[in-house]
Amino acid sequence: MSKVDTYDCAFIGGGLAGLTAAINLAKSGYRILLFEKETYPFHKVCGEYISMESWDYLVRLGLPLADMQLPRIKKLLVTAPIGITLEQDLPLGGFGISRYLLDETLMHIAKKNGVIVMNPAKVESVAFDGKQFTINSSAGVFTCTCCCGSYGKRSNLDRIWKRPFILKKPNPLNHFIGVKYHIAGHFNTDQIALHNFSDGYCGLSKIEGDRYCLCYLTTAENLKRSGNSIETMEREILSKNPHLEKIISERQSFYEQPITISQVSFNKKTQVENHVLMLGDAAGLIAPLSGNGMSMAMHSGKLAVAVVEDFLEKKISRVEMEKRYQKQWKQLFAGRLVTGRLIQRVFGKPTTTNIFLWMMKKTPNLSQWLIRQTHGNPF
Numbered sequence: 302m303s304k305v306d307t308y309d310c311a312f313i314g315g316g317l318a319g320l321t322a323a324i325n326l327a328k329s330g331y332r333i334l335l336f337e338k339e340t341y342p343f344h345k346v347c348g349e350y351i352s353m354e355s356w357d358y359l360v361r362l363g364l365p366l367a368d369m370q371l372p373r374i375k376k377l378l379v380t381a382p383i384g385i386t387l388e389q390d391l392p393l394g395g396f397g398i399s400r401y402l403l404d405e406t407l408m409h410i411a412k413k414n415g416v417i418v419m420n421p422a423k424v425e426s427v428a429f430d431g432k433q434f435t436i437n438s439s440a441g442v443f444t445c446t447c448c449c450g451s452y453g454k455r456s457n458l459d460r461i462w463k464r465p466f467i468l469k470k471p472n473p474l475n476h477f478i479g480v481k482y483h484i485a486g487h488f489n490t491d492q493i494a495l496h497n498f499s500d501g502y503c504g505l506s507k508i509e510g511d512r513y514c515l516c517y518l519t520t521a522e523n524l525k526r527s528g529n530s531i532e533t534m535e536r537e538i539l540s541k542n543p544h545l546e547k548i549i550s551e552r553q554s555f556y557e558q559p560i561t562i563s564q565v566s567f568n569k570k571t572q573v574e575n576h577v578l579m580l581g582d583a584a585g586l587i588a589p590l591s592g593n594g595m596s597m598a599m600h601s602g603k604l605a606v607a608v609v610e611d612f613l614e615k616k617i618s619r620v621e622m623e624k625r626y627q628k629q630w631k632q633l634f635a636g637r638l639v640t641g642r643l644i645q646r647v648f649g650k651p652t653t654t655n656i657f658l659w660m661m662k663k664t665p666n667l668s669q670w671l672i673r674q675t676h677g678n679p680f
């Protein structure tokens with residue numbers, strides 16, 4: 302597809318929400334533009350465990366998952382800082398794949414389906430004149446009829462639009478940091494481990510090739526307390542959990558330095574901002590320990606595709622498109638985010654984590670129920 306004056310829909314951010322929704326709409330013949338500020342392929346802080354609920358959707362979009370020799374993950378191990386462990390089968394399970402491989406492969410599928418991928422291209426501003434959007438980016442100025450914000454947890458546009466979650470002072474839900482490594486080792490290939498430590502938790506699971514993804518979330522306060530040194534924090538705080546102590550001390554990382562992010566917020570967000578439909582983390586971030594953020598991002602993109610199509614075919618007005626998207630988003634995800642926030646508050650506090658794990662061990666049905674509350678069905 303060649304470049305045109307006005308696109309049917311633009312996606313700001315080429316992570317999972319933006320890429321999958323862009324492919325989906327392009328497959329129906331629409332003229333689609335996608336902006337990604339980083340240069341593909343690139344690493345991203347993420348636990349890289351994807352719930353099986355999005356397997357079929359990814360395959361329908363053209364990702365040859367069955368041929369990619371990816372590890373299938375069916376079990377969960379949770380350890381508490383003082384050593385209590387809980388092992389569970391995962392009701393639906395998941396698979397492991399790095400974002401480096403996944404996002405790049407989807408980008409190529411997007412291009413093959415006619416999406417114009419602007420990369421690297423950072424969107425600086427978006428203006429709506431009542432009919433169309435004008436997008437100002439480092440790659441030039443573009444216009445489009447619909448616009449989706451798929452730019453992840455926090456972006457320059459959140460600051461420009463003064464979104465309420467960004468204006469909040471540091472609170473127990475908005476001051477987290479994420480750290481990720483790819484490591485070599487001999488761990489269970491069909492298990493995701495979640496090791497808790499004071500004010501944080503660390504996931505370990507297999508991805509493609511000979512790699513495991515080691516990724517943790519903790520408070521900015523923990524880093525500050527460690528003199529802003531990740532090494533000190535890992536030695537003095539994470540390593541108090543004996544399971545983590547062994548992993549960290551024996552770890553062979555594929556990177557010189559870990560990949561990091563800061564200012565991660567689980568506070569509520571709006572799903573439409575200045576007539577832009579918000580997808581994925583830009584609409585609301587679920588606690589990573591639920592292992593469901595990527596599926597939610599793709600599923601929210603699929604919801605947006607359906608209403609955008611109806612609008613472009615003139616079946617519904619713009620007001621109706623925005624209303625339907627917000628309603629459907631809330632129906633599908635609001636409950637999961639509430640449960641995710643609740644678990645996020647419990648985990649990492651040594652006493653509550655221990656009590657929580659003890660309760661889960663005693664009542665396996667309760668833990669299965671809780672896992673189901675943060676997950677959805679295949680879509």
Ligand SMILES: Cc1cc2nc3c(=O)[nH]c(=O)nc-3n(C[C@H](O)[C@H](O)[C@H](O)COP(=O)(O)OP(=O)(O)OC[C@H]3O[C@@H](n4cnc5c(N)ncnc54)[C@H](O)[C@@H]3O)c2cc1C
Pocket residue numbers: 313314315316317318319336337338339346347348349350351352422423424425451452453454455456457458478479480504516517518565580581582583587589592593594595596598
């Ligand atoms: C520590 C941690 C561990 C996690 N582990 C898991 C897990 O194991 N399983 C799981 O399912 N989920 C996990 N998640 C959640 C998951 O990573 C996210 O929910 C998912 O990546 C959201 O996808 P997205 O497309 O909304 O955003 P992203 O994947 O973040 O994509 C957004 C993209 O937008 C780009 N961008 C931003 N601003 C601009 C701009 N102005 N112009 C152009 N481009 C822009 C960014 O570069 C980025 O590539 C984890 C999250 C954290 C923090």
